[in-house]
Structure formats: C-alpha cells, structure tokens
Amino acid sequence: MTSVLAQLAGVFSQLSLLSFGGANAVLPELQRQAVSVHSWATPQQFHSLFGLSQAAPGPNLMIVTLLGWHVAGIGGALVATLAMVAPSALIAAIATRLWHGLRDRSWQRTVQAAVTPVSAGLVAAGAVFAVRASTATVTGAVIIVMAAALALTKRVHPLAVLGAGTTLGLVTTMM
Template identity: 45%
Template sequence: MSVFATLAPQLGPMFLHFMALSLLSIGGAISTAPEMHRYLVGQQHWISDTQFTNSIALAQAAPGPNLLFVALLGWNVAGLPGAAAALAGIVLPSTTLVLAATRWASNYKDTRGVRSFTLGMAPLTLGLVLATGWLLAEPYLRVPQHRWAMVGMIALTVLLTLKTRLGLVWMVLGGGVLGAIGWV
C-alpha cells in the first residue's frame, strides 16, 4: 500500500473541515484555532495537544504569514500532503469570498450597511482572538511550575499592548527568549 493511500482517509475530511473554517475565520485563521484544536486533537486524535501548541508557537515565531501554523498542523497530521490539504482548505474559500466582497464593498463603502457591518465585526474578532489566546495559555496555566510565570507574561503582554506602541513581533520574540531560558 502506498503512503498516499494510508494518508488519504485524513486528507479529504481535513481539507473539507478547513474549508468550512476558512469561511468562519474572521480576524484571520488564528481565530479558528480553538475549533481546529477541537477537531484535530479532541475529535480525530490525529495530533497531540503538545503538537498543536508547538505548531502555533513555531509558526508565530517564524517570519512570514500568520497562517503558516495551518500548514504545520497539516504536516503533523499527514506530512507534505497534509500541509497542502490544510493550507488549500483554509485559503481557497476565504480568498475567493474576499475578492468578491472587496469588489462589492469598494462600490458601496459609504453606505450605512457596510459601515455598520465593519463596526459590528470588531467585537467578534476580539472575542475570537481572546479565545485563541486562552487555548494556547491554558495548558501552561495547569502546570504549577509554569502558572505564575505564565500569568506574569500574560499581564505584561496586555500592559505592553495597551500602554505602548511596541510591535507584537517583539513581544513574541521576548516570550520565545523567556521560554528558551526556561522561565516559562
């Protein structure tokens, strides 16, 4: 039996699931990370909780697009074909929809409906990003040795975000350094 035949059972369902998530990813693919976790780790058991968290951390620390973590998740499930299936699934529907919606919205940008829609999406996006942050922090908050360091790092990140203009890339880099030296 070929390697592709062994991976085929995961590729189709993962591709379709990520296509559906693509249309729900308001605020970027990272906003659907809790659902990806539920599906890949909790429901299908294709990857572990550690693999999931490490995929997101690695992709966020690397230069490049924010959605690289999707390819890493797919890679952990089924290698290169899995990375391609996950990435294509998350990119194709939303890209097609965005192209069509952008053309339409540019023609009607001054209407009350378009302005209201834009303002109404802000709280939804914020809620999805907060849920993702909780999903990524929660495993470390459960470990007593990491709990207070993680709470301190979360508080510092929130403070720096609200009180300074420090770029997020520097905060991610700082978190990576703290993790590398064993502080968290």
C-alpha cells in the first residue's frame, strides 16, 4: 500500500506543477498515467470517475480525489488531493509575493501575455478530452452540442445546463 501511495504522490505532485488553468488542463496526461502507465483504472472506469467528478459540486480537481480513492481508499484520496494541491499552492504563494514586488516592471506584462495562451491551450486540451469521453454515444454528443449552444448563445445558469443534461442522460439510459 505504501508504494501505491508513493506512486500517487509522485504522479500528482508532478501534475500539480503543470496544471496551469486547473486540474482539467492536465486531464489527458492524468488519464495516460492512470490508465496506460500505472493501470490504476480502465478507460471506462476513468471516464466514469471523470463524469462523476464533473457532476459533483466543488472544484474541478475532484477527479484527483476520486481516482486516489479508487486506487487506495481514503488514504489514496488524501494523498492524491494533497499532492495535487500542495506543490502548486506553495509555488503560487511564493510567486505571488515576488510578482507583487515586481509589479512596476515592464517585462511583467509581457510574461503575463505569454502565459495566458499557454494556459488556455492546456484547458482546451482538457475540454477536448472531455468531449471525446462524452461522445461515446449519440446521446452524449447531442448533450454536448446542446450544452455548448446554450452556454454560447443564451444567459442560462451553468447549474441549469448541468441539471438538464444530466436528466436527459439519465432518461435516455433508462430507456
């Protein structure tokens, strides 16, 4: 059990340092590590855990906690979550303090402008992963298109979109 916890800590602490834009930015690598490298979950199990993490309220890193739980119970959930949060939180705290002290430097705006598209690209890669995982069925594809259309064209609360999509998904799977 200790070696599994150490593996979880190693994987998630590394991903923590790459997760510009949140845990969804490293979702493709998280899936590769969990499914292909460590065999902690099958592709179907991983997609189920991801779906559950997105349906649950709370931070987008819930997949990390659920995967840790799946692999090693409560200890795995704690280790995975702490390993994902602690390194980046520590670096963010230090960087914020340093960044604030350098706020009058002209190069600061250049660095911010350079990091923003990288972060957006990583988040977009996570979105593509989620779309691929959700389009395994025609119903999933229809729900994605409907949710995207609502989000882009109407001022609909995200919880309403989530509730409607979940209800549609449940109704169609029970038929």
